[in-house]
Amino acid sequence: MSELTINNGSNNSYLEQAAILLLCLGEEAAATVMQKLSREEVVRLSENMARLSGVKTSMAKKVINNFLMSSASRAASTAPRVPCCKGSYNKALGTETRQQRDQRHLR
Numbered sequence: 001m002s003e004l005t006i007n008n009g010s011n012n013s014y015l016e017q018a019a020i021l022l023l024c025l026g027e028e029a030a031a032t033v034m035q036k037l038s039r040e041e042v043v044r045l046s047e048n049m050a051r052l053s054g055v056k057t058s059m060a061k062k063v064i065n066n067f068l069m070s071s072a073s074r075a076a077s078t079a080p081r082v083p084c085c086k087g088s089y090n091k092a093l094g095t096e097t098r099q100q101r102d103q104r105h106l107r
Helices: 013-027 027-034 037-051 057-077 082-094 100-105
Strands: 001-003 011-012
Touching: 011 013, 013 027, 013 057, 013 082, 027 037
Parallel strands: none
Antiparallel strands: 001 011
16 A cells, blocks of 8 residues: 655554544544445545554644645635636635645644
8 A cells, every 4th residue: 555654754644644534533424434445445545544543633733634634725726717616616625725724724
């Protein structure tokens, strides 16, 4: 599995990061996300979630920030190029710039 480096220098697999993120979301929100996954993905994620113990707050924050930064980056890269779509895009995601959004998420 691919590895993703988080700021603290340790390597955490995407799967481990997903498990941490889902644990942070809580049972109901995690279940909603997991409903979108295949049975195999749910099993692998659940196994990783069960193996995690004592996730430090600093690690959870880094995983969440990594997710938010990655999501913001993807959202910015898929911004509509056609003017007629701009209104729908702004209503869905707001008019906040990527830099403003990134700064807000880092606070």
